Amino acid sequence: MNTEYLRADSIELAAIFQYPASGVILCDARLPKLYPEYFGAAKPLPTLALRAGESSKNMGQCLKIYEFLSENGVGRQDIVHVFGGGTISDLAAYAVSTFKRGCRLILYPSTLLAMIDAAIGGKTGLNHLGYKNYLGSFYPAEKIIIHSPFLKSLPKAELRQGFAEMLKYSLLADDLLLPELVSPELGEDDIILSFALYKMQVCAIDPYDRKERLLLNFGHSFGHALEAASQYKIKHGDAIVLGMNIACDFSFQQGLIEEEDWADYRDWLGQYPVPAAAMRFLDETPLEVMKPFLLQDKKNGQSLRLILPTEDGIKVVEATIGKNS
């Protein structure tokens, strides 16, 4: 994995659009309308606009991308430029990784969550058969180019999803400074870079999610189950904050942490404003509904692997729950 992580200011970004080396663009359909100064370049590259969101991250959309790449004669040496948040980059990078066994890929994450998390580390994914990221590949982009002014047009709810992952990083890495959650100093490239760097370091040590990188799934087993069970009405960041809360409760019930630590985790996570609707869904959904989603989680084979707080920090814990139990 030799991904370059770069920043582009407005002039640099305009130049990329003005003098595109080659290739095609896949983008969130909202971006060309929001940023005509870039996407309205004189000689635009062939562009396919995609609807963002987990419900669009499916095989049908992927087949449309294959057709677009084929119609535009994209070969393995051609660059596919991808502009969007995590759902767009998951979908587009999956298609790019499997088309002709993989074309060149540059990601331009346009959301906070994608800048510090989704674009980094090469995981691609499609939702399939009702499960989140059930299909996917490991396919790191050759470059990730961030342009933080994109965040100015991001709705508050979307910004919050990025904070959720930042909150998770802050629990995993003691030395990461969490920006104020209530009135964050955003647009600050330094904050973005420090969080992105943390993820890049973890992925460099364990690119294929075998050991160290598994910890980044803290809150994700329960979180993905919540997302899928709610048919993606609960957003990813909100779901993983709830997932981290569930993981902490579970750890305390299993005797893995003392009551005092449990309270500390809950206080820290309590800073995050989980929307009332998501809380209500969790309260009203019996465990039985979530169970199949938990058991289909990619980390799980014959046993359940959960990322849980323990007395020695957050660890991978194998739970020997039978598939039919």
Place this chain on the structure above:
Amino acid sequence: MNTEYLRADSIELAAIFQYPASGVILCDARLPKLYPEYFGAAKPLPTLALRAGESSKNMGQCLKIYEFLSENGVGRQDIVHVFGGGTISDLAAYAVSTFKRGCRLILYPSTLLAMIDAAIGGKTGLNHLGYKNYLGSFYPAEKIIIHSPFLKSLPKAELRQGFAEMLKYSLLADDLLLPELVSPELGEDDIILSFALYKMQVCAIDPYDRKERLLLNFGHSFGHALEAASQYKIKHGDAIVLGMNIACDFSFQQGLIEEEDWADYRDWLGQYPVPAAAMRFLDETPLEVMKPFLLQDKKNGQSLRLILPTEDGIKVVEATIGKNS
């Protein structure tokens, strides 16, 4: 890439079926009927029988495999055992590589072509939008286990497809001894191993098809175009022998080789019994029909990359033919 290449005799193979560690089986539908002594084990693993052939190597079949893996709760730590020739391993390994971002994979190639070529080196593939291996991934199996007695039930025409790749290797590597083409001493593990070893060495140097491995595509640009244009009525080995012939003719026409070398190549390739129907298809098919298939070849981006004999041996040659010319 850390693929182990192992041989299993009848007792060892029976033991694999008798005491399967875990996982599921994907296989050519003909094999359980031909080899009930293996596939009829007392406690068989869940098995999905697949129809072999290029026409089955498609997204529809791949979606069926995803469903089978899902229904059987296959996780990333579970082994998928794949029995079959090149089309089965291309299809099955593609599905396995993309399901939950990749499960464990063991290949048991059952044809000569798969033993010495298709199973080795991690290329997976689906035919899509009319083009061969248009979708695919690089996903080496953790083990390749060959059982040469499988070749006894292989039709002569299928055996010939393996010889075609052996013929190609013999042109690329001076020190490879080609077995007699007319009455080959088959079942000889040594011959199989020596050819398999050659491919493994090339793939170890260049796993992602960037330089040395490209030479293994000698005859394949034209060959894949012939296969696709004939709607896979021409078999792979037959097609690449024709493809190597075309490449040699093209080299001579372009002045890359002398008449004497051209004659040598043609004599050597002339040992191979190309079926009359395939020759007829080639004669009757105008170049215009093959052109789009050539231009969509995965090796090609803005220019055409052909593997051609030259005065310095077989090389990658870039031809600057415009896409719209």
